[in-house]
Amino acid sequence: MTPLEKIYWLRLALGIFAALISAGYGVWAGRIPQVNPEADFPVDIALFLNSMSLAIMVYVVSYYVIKRRYLLKVNKPKKLLFTGIGVYFLSWIVFWVLLYTIIAIT
Secondary structure, three states: OOHHHHHHHHHHHHHHHHHHHHHHHHHHOOOOOOOOOOOOOOOOHHHHHHHHHHHHHHHHHHHHHHHHHHHHHOOOOOHHHHOOHHHHHHHHHHHHHHHHHHHHHO
C-alpha cells in the first residue's frame, strides 16, 4: 500500500473514532436525544455544533501526526491535508447519527 492509501484508511478509522468521541460527549453532557416526533424542531443544534467541533479537532490533530510521519514519503505535502477528508467527515456523520439513533432507542 502506498502512503496515501494508508492515510485514506486511517482517516476512515479516525472518522469512526471521532463519532464515538462525539456520542460519548453527548451522553456525558446529559444531552441524550429523546424520540419526540411532535416537537417543532427535534434537533439540538448546540449538540451538533459541539460534536462537529470535536470532529474537526480530531482531524487537525491527525493532520499534524500524519504530517510528521509521512512528510518525506509523499510528492506533494499538501496531499497530506486533503487525502481522506471526504471519507473522514462522511464516516463521522454516518456513525454519529447511527450511535445517536441507537442511544435514543434504548
